Amino acid sequence: MEVGIILLVTGIFLGYLLRNHSRILRIGSKLTDGAIFLLLFFLGVTVGMNEKIISNFQNIGLQSLVITLFATIGSMAVTFVFYKFFFDKQ
């Protein structure tokens, strides 16, 4: 992940230098969309190639889905309450 962080920081500097070149930035945002689509495709490939996951998909899938719903809703609820009561009352 160090490489990723370095690329992120490099991008920040480059973005800062290019901050007034809206045409280049628009291409960058299109590329970002493309990269997300590709990422989801590869994510699908990774899951699809894992026989353990595919053959157990019903049991493990349901368990994973429900635990994730609890974790994610718990997260959002606590974040929401914190910011609602401690910060947004100005």
Add this chain to the structure above:
Amino acid sequence: MKNTVIILFFFVAGLLFGIYAFLPEEMSGDKMTRYVLYLLLFLVGVGVGSNKNTLKLLKSVNLKIFLIPLTVIIGTFLGTTFYSLLDSSLNLRECWAVGAGFGYYSLSSVLIKEIAGGSLGVIALLSNIIREILTLLLTPVIVRIFGRYGPISAGGATSMDTTLPIITKYIGTEYVALSVFSGLVLTLLVPFIVPLILG
């Protein structure tokens, strides 16, 4: 909405490709995913650097910026604690460990597989992938119910890279720094928290 459908299409296409294309083991998506992730991180950086509000936001938030990852941790542990009461096949520590991936599926699933075995590792992988997918697909809905910080919270560790573009698209690019910071803190904590829970 259009992007959501396209994203789902690509995921399902990849899934079918992975199942039916009989790819050799080393062609597994992991490596390719990393390269695309690198490209994405770079592009996200460009987005951050070119946003004229980023610096302003960083200066104005101070304490606030640390509270997002903190509330994500508290909320995730609360939620998975409730879940463990309903599912007798997983104990509390196992549920916490799965949640403590915060969406960082590649690392957390490997860590959990090493410590607690393959079956929990697969649950961690799927669960954290689902956390990322839910954030990617539902961000527009989440913003309406839980407000602007909701998608950052839902994204967990992924709010710094894979879910960052969709998050900032719906809550505004001035929140990029907050989103990256929260994701960064959670990403860095995963390799510490997961072994701590299962140890």
